[in-house]
Amino acid sequence: VFGKDITLILILSNLSFDHKTVKVDMNASAILYTRRAVAEILKATTSVDLGSKQGKHIRLKIPYSYYGKYLTTDKRIQVTALCEVIHMHGVKLLVEKTIILEDANIIIKIPRRVVVNKAVSLEISYANPLPEPVNRCVLLVTLMNQQVKIHLAPLAPRERSKIYFEFTPRRTGPLQLQVDFSCDKFSHVKGFVTIAVASA
Secondary structure, X not given: OOOOOEEEEEXXXXXXXXXXXXXXXXXXXXXXXXXXXXXXXXXXXXXXXXXOOOEEEEEEEEOHHHHOOOOOXXXXXXXXXXXXXXXXXXXXXEEEEEEEOOOOOOEEEOOOOEEXXXXXXXXXXXXXXXXXXXXXXXEEEEEOOEEEEEEEOOEOXXXXXXXXXXXXXXXXXXXXXXXXXXXXXXXXXXXXXEEEEEOX
16 A cells, blocks of 8 residues: 555575575666656665575565655556576576555445435545655545535544535436545545435
8 A cells, every 4th residue: 555665575496406596686666657667766685595495585675765755646666676596697587576556545425315406415534644744635526527626634644534525416317426635745546436316
């Protein structure tokens, strides 16, 4: 989840009976959805000794403080590990993993029954998933081809808050409500719900 530390585990296995030493170069970069690198987040090198038929785990931790300021709205991080067997010229293996971080979810609660031409109140819950406060919080609510911009109070680290939104549906049938939450540290966390409007 966006805002939390990322932990990855690389598993190395020696399938032969010979002892092997493997040099591992690890790299993490913020990327766009096109896979173009935006900024390098982390670089690390380690060496692992593997005995006959032995396997070992290498743990890589990427703290939020490392990646937070480099992420784009795509919220993607690409991690690569180049594994080279020492004393075996040309024996290399490249492992790649693309991580797409999930947003803190928006929760929209609607009454069990919504009736045409009768006012209804919805509960919209939103959150700050970061270990730091966020400011300039804005909620953009889209309903019945109209947008309402709501300016919200700042959120403390990991804080979840909610507002109540009232409207009156003017026709029966399905109605889609979309919510878009943004602040100074991230933008466009989306949520939506389809509301079934019944006749009076």
